[in-house]
Amino acid sequence: MSTPLDDQTRFYLRNWERIETWLALRSEAIDSVKTAIIAAVEGLDPTVVTDASMRWEQAIDSTFPTFELSKPNWCLDDRTVAVALQWQQQKQPRKVSDASLWPWIGIRVSGGSAKDIAAVRLWKQLAEPAAGLQWHERELGTGWLWWKRLHPIGAGDDLDTLTQACRDGLHAGWSRMSGPIDDWFRRE
Template sequence: MTIEEFGRKPLSIPPIDDPQVRFYLDHWHAIETWAALRRDADEALQDRLLDLVDVLADDARTIGDDIDIHTDTSDRRKPRIAISRRSWRDAAGRVPAATVIEWQKPLIDRDGELQLYVGLRVGERRRRDQQVGAQLSGLAAAFRQRLGRPWEREDEAFPVWRWVTVPGTVIDEIALLEDARAGAWDCWNVTAGAIDDILAH
């Protein structure tokens, strides 16, 4: 049998019938073209998050003169916006705790999930004020009870925290920013007084 004759016989292999895989195979070029926009969308969302600094600073002016809002990009993988009091700073200008809006890079992960959260941060383990961190850890359950759902259990650097999310399947960046803003001030209102008390003693 020649190659030409062999090639005339129909294949006995059935086509892929998994509906999701079939959809991808039938539309792979369009899907991959759209997926390539993830990086651009990620960068645009991060720019909008950084725009929150000015919004939070305006909010802070109505609350009190001692509130400091700043970006912290010392960990390039986890940029954050921090809310603290100037009076909390030590001689080196560091604060032992702050309310933060923090995200991981990339903000939109490979599964299309947002890696954005808000909470009370006590710093990296090697640079943490251990005494302040321990006292805030002891208050974590009370903070969470006051904040209610969906605030999460204590994490290594966060006595209290929660995800910033948007409902549904569309990323509404304005709703996302509003949720981050509201979560940050909720956290601040519950935790700042405790930090004042800890640092006063």
């Protein structure tokens, strides 16, 4: 006696060859996105990101590569506050909802949670300039005070526009957020 199959399982069994072919392309797509993001970082205009310390906070080959623009005095205890660009290059996501190729940009407190009193005060202080950048999302538990997802402009396969979106996002983020962050640290 066989076990009854649900609709999703039946669909997979009917289409498994095509599904596996598409899944095999994921690694190539991730490498292409990675190349586009690296090009964005390498093409930053130093006259726009003046006074910024630039660094890869997490290695380029890690699961969550993270590029940060910060200043030496932007520290909450042992954690750094930064304008950050991050993406997930997980080759085999645990679930479909984890499977986005596109990076996100925002204000990040490195080292995990940003739920302490100082980080929450900074989060509130940055609400207005973050809204001006359309950084409406927040995940204080993972250190992201404000963020938004970046996508290629127009067709999803035009990674030159993703490079431009990342570069523009870093430039705009630094230009709009470095002053308010400096002001907050001067007062704290």
